[in-house]
Amino acid sequence: MRSWMRSLSKRRVSWGVVWMKVLFINDFHQYSGAEKVVNSLVYWLKKLGHETLLITHEEIHNLDKIIIKFKPDLINQHNFSLFGPVALKYSEKIPFVQTIHDYWIVCKTRHHYLYREDRICPYYNFDNCDNCPNILGSLPMPQQSKKLFADIQLTTVSNYVKNVLVKFGFNPDNIHVIHNGIEIKDLEPKDMNFVFCTAKNPAQIKGARFFAEVASRLPYKFMLSGTTSYSGVTNLGFLPEDKLFNMYKNCSIYVFPSIWEEPAGLTHLEAMQFGKPVVAFDAGGVKEYVKNCIIPLRDIDAMAAKVKELMEDENLRKKLGEENRENVLNNFTAEIMVKKYLKLFEKLI
Numbered sequence: 001m002r003s004w005m006r007s008l009s010k011r012r013v014s015w016g017v018v019w020m021k022v023l024f025i026n027d028f029h030q031y032s033g034a035e036k037v038v039n040s041l042v043y044w045l046k047k048l049g050h051e052t053l054l055i056t057h058e059e060i061h062n063l064d065k066i067i068i069k070f071k072p073d074l075i076n077q078h079n080f081s082l083f084g085p086v087a088l089k090y091s092e093k094i095p096f097v098q099t100i101h102d103y104w105i106v107c108k109t110r111h112h113y114l115y116r117e118d119r120i121c122p123y124y125n126f127d128n129c130d131n132c133p134n135i136l137g138s139l140p141m142p143q144q145s146k147k148l149f150a151d152i153q154l155t156t157v158s159n160y161v162k163n164v165l166v167k168f169g170f171n172p173d174n175i176h177v178i179h180n181g182i183e184i185k186d187l188e189p190k191d192m193n194f195v196f197c198t199a200k201n202p203a204q205i206k207g208a209r210f211f212a213e214v215a216s217r218l219p220y221k222f223m224l225s226g227t228t229s230y231s232g233v234t235n236l237g238f239l240p241e242d243k244l245f246n247m248y249k250n251c252s253i254y255v256f257p258s259i260w261e262e263p264a265g266l267t268h269l270e271a272m273q274f275g276k277p278v279v280a281f282d283a284g285g286v287k288e289y290v291k292n293c294i295i296p297l298r299d300i301d302a303m304a305a306k307v308k309e310l311m312e313d314e315n316l317r318k319k320l321g322e323e324n325r326e327n328v329l330n331n332f333t334a335e336i337m338v339k340k341y342l343k344l345f346e347k348l349i
Contacts, residue, residue, distance in 0.1 A: 018346055018349075019049060019050055019051075020050050020051075020073045020074060020345060020346070020349060021050070021051040021052070021053075021070065021071065021072050021073045021074075022041075022045060022050060022051070022052050022053075022072060022073065022074050022075075022076060022345065023052075023053050023055070023066070023067065023070060023072035023074070023075045023076070024038055024041060024042055024052060024053065024054040024055070024075075024076050024077075024078070025054075025055055025056075025075065025076070025077040025078065025087055026038045026054065026056055026077070026078040026079055027056060027057055027078075027079040028056055028057070032200070033101065033180070033264075033265065033266040034078050034079055034099075034101040036182070036183075036266060037078070037099075037101070037157075037180055037181075037266075037337070038054065038078050039054075040181065040182075040183060040334040040337065040338065041076070041337075041338060041341060042054050043334075044334060044335065044338040045338070045342070048338075048342075053066070053070050053072070060086060063086055063087065067090060067094075072094060073094075073095065073345075073349045074094065074095040074096070074097065074345050074348060074349050075087065075090060075091075075094055075095070075096045075097070076096075076097045076098075076099060076341075076345070077096070077097070077098050077099070078099045078101065079101065079104075088148060088149075088152070091151075091152055095153075095345075095348040095349050096152055096153065097152075097153050097154075097155060097344065097345070097348065098149060098152050098153070098154050098155070099154075099155045099156075099157075099178075100154055100155065100156045100157070100161060100165070100263075101157055101263060101264075102161075102263050103161070103164065103261070103263070105145045105149065105154075105165065105170075106129070106145065106164065106165060106168045107121070107129070107132075108129065108132050108134065109132070109134040111205055111260050111261075112164070112260065112261055113134075113205050113260045113261075114133060114134065115134060115204060115205075116133060116134075117133075118204070120259075120260060120261055124164070124167045124168065125167070125168065125169075129143075146168070146169055146170065149170070150171075151174070152174065153174055153176065153344075153348060154170070154174055154175045154176070155175075155176045155177070155178045155341075155344070156175055156176070156177055156178075156263070157177075157178070157179060157180050157263050157264035157285065158177065158179065158263055158264045158284070158285025158288050158289075159177050159285065159288060160261065160263070160284050160285035160288065161177075161263045161264075161284075161285060162175045162177050164261070176344055178337060178340045178341060178344070179264065179288065179289070179331070179332060179337065180264045180265075180266055180269065180289075180332065180337060181269075181332050181333045181334040181335070181336050181337030181338070182266060182269045182270055182273065182328070182332060182333065182334060183333075183334045184273055184328075184329070184333055184334075185245055185249075185273065185274075187245060187246075187249045187274065188249070189249040189250070189274040189275055189276070190249060190250050191250075191251075191252050191314070191317070192250040192251065192252070193220075193221065193252055194220065194221040194222070194223050194250075194251055194252060195215070195220055195221065195222045195223070195251065195252060195253045195254075195255060195307060195311070196222075196223050196224075196225075196247050196248070196251035196253070196254050196255070196271070197211040197222070197223075197224050197225070197226070197254070197255045197256070197257065198224070198225045198226065198244070198267050199211065199224060199225075199226040199227075199228075199257075200225075200226060200227060200238070205258065205259060205260035206226075206257070206258050206259075207257030207258050207259045207281065208224060208226050208228055208230065208257070209230070210257040210259065210281075210298070210300055210303065211224060211230075211233070211255050211257045212224075212230035212231070212232065212233050213300050213304075214255070214257075214300060214303050214304045214307055215230070215232045215233050216231070216232050217304045218304060218307060218308055218311070220307075220311050221234070222234065223236060223247065223251070224236065225237070225238065225239045225244060225247065226238075244270075245270065248270050248271045248273075248274055248276065249274040251271070251276060252276075252310070252311060252317060253276065253277050253278075253279060253307060253310050253311065253317065254267075254268065254271035254272075254276050254277070254278045254279075255278075255279050255280070255303070255307065256268045256278055256279070256280035256281070256286065256290070257280070257281055257303065258280070258281060258283050258284075258286070259281060259283055259297065259298060260283065260284070261283060261284035261285075262283045262284040262285060262286050263284055263285055264284075264285050264286075264288075264289065265285075265286065265289065268280060268286070268289060268290050269289060269328055269332050271324075272290070272321075272324035272325060272327065272328045273325060273328045273329075274321075274325070275318070275321035275322055275324065275325040276317075276321050276324065277292065277293055277310055277316075277317050277320040277321050277324065278290050278292075278293055278324060279293045279295060279303060279306050279307055279310070280293065280294055280295065281294075281295050281296070281297045281298065281299075281303070282294050282295065282296055282297050283297055289327075289332065290324070291323065291324075291327055292320050292323060292324070293306055293310075293320065
């Protein structure tokens with residue numbers, strides 16, 4: 001042990017953190033918010049001189065060989081799928097961090113939402129989860145998760161998610177909150193006089209229908225990047241990243257009508273970096289990121305009133321938008337997020 005510590009002490013120091021080799025595990029290379037976070041971690045650690053390797057479900061059959069060859073100082077697993085239990089067996093030998101991006105660790109369908117009843121699941125204990133009315137996936141039972149991760153260091157993307165895990169009996173001392181951060185884009189923002197929203201599947205919990213209801217009450221142009229069409233809303237379908245960011249930088253207001261217990265999200269940050277006001281429901285961890293224009297959950301009247309107020313007051317839009325941009329630059333950049341992960345990684349190795 002002492003010889004290992006001596007070798008560690010001789011390693012190069014990058015950004016105030018000891019040089020390390022980190023193995024990242026995630027479902028996919030490119031898909032959604034979790035993948036953006038993982039890719040940022042890989043990019044910045046490499047940029048700072050650390051050695052990284054990202055593997056996905058495609059490499060699961062080679063995991064043993066990969067670990068023997070790469071010899072990681074630490075494993076950081078993100079989404080949990082088929083290879084999750086396989087990777088966990090190394091946690092007794094190698095420092096291991098499991099990042100929680102949603103509620104899969106306490107919910108079979110990840111979202112803690114009752115789709116048939118169209119409401120947030122009220123069950124904050126293990127007693128009812130065996131009889132979950134949702135369609136069951138391949139995720140482990142909550143009781144099994146608690147046993148699997150009893151001694152694992154967890155990171156969550158908001159204090160809200162951490163509090164949910166604690167309610168389910170997880171040890172708060174093993175849970176570290178690291179808020180999401182985004183890569184800042186060098187694009188000149190404009191105000192093209194339209195209201196914008198993104199709502200990928202499952203559109204039900206992302207609240208696209210509430211966005212459409214607001215649109216039906218107001219005379220402004222409403223544009224949606226999503227998978228469902230609504231009357232009075234221009235649906236652009238799924239947009240590639242370059243076109244999506246053009247919509248962020250050109251909109252007047254970004255609406256974030258998510259109605260599940262949103263763990264964190266990235267889209268509001270992506271709009272906020274361009275100095276855009278964000279009108280969002282008070283759902284889950286959203287208000288840890290968005291500081292103004294938070295609307296009571298499902299209150300369409302209040303959301304419509306706030307959108308109307310902002311669309312008719314350009315100075316207010318600019319003021320709140322500037323506050324949002326400063327909030328992102330001071331708290332939610334990828335660099336800030338990576339620094340927090342590096343401090344945790346160094347502590348554990």
